[in-house]
Amino acid sequence: MSGGADVPAVPSVQVVIDCADPHAQAEFWAAALGYEVEDVEPLARRMLEAGYATGADVMTRGGTLVWRDAAAARDPGGVRPRLYLQRVPEPKTVKNRVHLDLHVGPELVDSEVARLEGLGAVRAGEGRQGPQRWVVMTDPEGNELCVS
Incomplete structure (x- = not known):
């Protein structure tokens, strides 16, 4: 274009x-x-x-x-x-400088994490700032993503 x-x-x-x-x-x-x-x-x-x-x-x-x-x-x-x-x-040897954030809403974070684990993702940690919560995961090759 x-x-x-x-x-x-x-x-x-x-x-x-x-x-x-x-x-x-x-x-x-x-x-x-x-x-x-x-x-x-x-x-x-x-x-x-x-x-x-x-x-x-x-x-x-x-x-x-x-x-x-x-x-x-x-x-x-x-x-x-x-x-x-x-x-x-x-x-892959170090943390990604860019990653995808998958926004599903607070009520669906846990079910989405479980679904992604079923696809081969791995839970790597969790973060929180005020009311905002996110789960850090890695895809099957170790690339980071977050679910919030």
């Missing part, structure tokens, strides 16, 4: 998460957020046919052609940011 001469372009936003297994992470985050794992097979086939990608760039997962080193989870309503999960060679 580009603006006119006096109007700057408004960028869209996606959140990128480095990980070891982008497909498993995309499945976790899709389930956690009510997103869908993005179907990239049509694009991957076009890129292969055009010579922009090779067989080394793709693999089959669950009978579907996917990018070997990346996956994405998308809000089916198109309102919330897309999550792009990319494979990186190094493991």
Whole structure:
């Protein structure tokens, strides 16, 4: 999207998460957020046919052609940011500088934490400031998130 001469372009936003297994992470985050794992097979086939990608760039997962080193989870309503999960060679070693906060309301925090634990998240701690309470968790690869 580009603006006119006096109007700057408004960028869209996606959140990128480095990980070891982008497909498993995309499945976790899709389930956690009510997103869908993005179907990239049509694009991957076009890129292969055009010579922009090779067989080394793709693999089959669950009978579907996917990018070997990346996956994405998308809000089916198109309102919330897309999550792009990319494979990186190094493991996570320190606390994330950016994390997702999942706001469900005080009455649903405990049930949401339990649901996320069922998906593979791990409870890492809890915080409180005045009436605000949050639970710090990690996704299956150790990336932090908070539930409040």
